[in-house]
Amino acid sequence: MNDKQKKWEEELNKHLGADGERFPVSDGYFDNLEDRIRLRMDLPVKRKKTARTYLWAAAILPLAAALTFFLLNRENVQPEVPQNPALMGEAVEQWYRIQTEETILPEIDSQTVAEAKNLEQYENLQAEVVAEDLQYEYLDEESEEDPLADLRTEDIEDYLVDYLDLNSEL
Amino acid sequence: MSLKTEHITDEELVARLRDPDSRDLAFSLLIRMYRERVYWHVRKMLIDPDESDDATQNTFILVWQNIDKFREESKLFTWIYRIATNEALAHIRKKKRRGFLSMENAGAELANKVDDPACFSGNEIEKKLFKALLRLPEKQKLVFQMKYFEDLKYEEISEILGTSVGALKASYHHAVKKLEKYVVMP
Secondary structure: OOHHHHHHHHHHHOOOOOHHHHOOOOOOHHHHHHHHHHHHHOOOOOOOOOHHHHHHHHHHHHHHHHHHHHHHHHHHOOOOOOOOHHHHHHHHHHHHHHHHHHHHHHHOOHHHHHHHHHHHHHHHHHHHHHHHHHHHHHHHHHHOOOOOOOOOHHHHHHHHHHHHHHHHHO | OOOOHHHOOHHHHHHHHHOOOOHHHHHHHHHHHHHHHHHHHHHHHHOOHHHHHHHHHHHHHHHHHHHHHOOOOOOHHHHHHHHHHHHHHHHHHHHHHHOOOOHHHHHHHHHHHHHOOOOOOOOHHHHHHHHHHOOOOHHHHHHHHHHHHOOOOHHHHHHHHOOOHHHHHHHHHHHHHHHHHHOOOO
16 A cells, blocks of 8 residues: 555544444444344343333332331330349339330320320220119119018918918819 | 353353353353444445344344354454355345346445435545445455454455455555545545
8 A cells, every 4th residue: 555545544534433423323222232133033032220220229229228227226215134133123114114205105196195085085984884884783783672571471371371271282 | 150251252152152051141242242343344334224233133143043153263253244244245235136226326325325314424524435435346345344444454354255365455455546536635
């Protein structure tokens, strides 16, 4: 090759871009090429991690981390178990107080409290009704009349004599 | 099992392609290693994106089907290039037969595609160059493309086209001489 041709080649180089710049191709063409070849050949197409997969992972991972952090912190509220057995009672009491005041109570909203109050009132009312019923039962027992109270001794004796006579006849 | 493109030689890749246990994975690797080279090679010859896609897919399918026939006397990539070149030429010949065109007219038809923005988005100099290149005789066109754009050695082009190095040098010289006339730099 002569110098003129070499010079022309060098000059041409300055005006040329990359293949991807002079030939337009669709987005992701090379990434999907293998799948299209495999489909034509009836070979299994491999699953790839798409941008959507990464977005899901990005959304779920911080959520899972936050949940784990929350659960771990909940457990940390519990007091340490004392080495001295004498202090155990105090520790249990403290644990109970923490569970009640800091863990259970905050989770009970006002509606639940109202419902609990209604339930309490209902239970009180039910207890009153039961008590009244019992009272009536006692009253009935007390007020029940003696069927023999109005009978005189003579009448009873007559009745018994008649009864004995009748039995002897038989 | 995983294969990394940077840690595998052509010999290993061919061996894995021939082994039924590793064939599938090796095929994925082969496509990843050569998809862009093959595609840009056929795209320069066919210009049209759909035809280039078809020729690229056919190339890999033929590699898969004929890997046992590869004798390893040449490099794997020159064998793949030979298949890709033949596929692209088959596309041109098919069009020629369908349109009852001569090779010269088939070249003119390809050159018209350079004006289609869906096929070509290069600058004015590149447009002039490709219009002229596509009208060259087949061998001159291929030698120029592989030597100038794809930076292949004459020995490699000789393996691909089955032509002697001397004949290729002469073809290249003629190609540049013709292109010089058409493409005048500002």
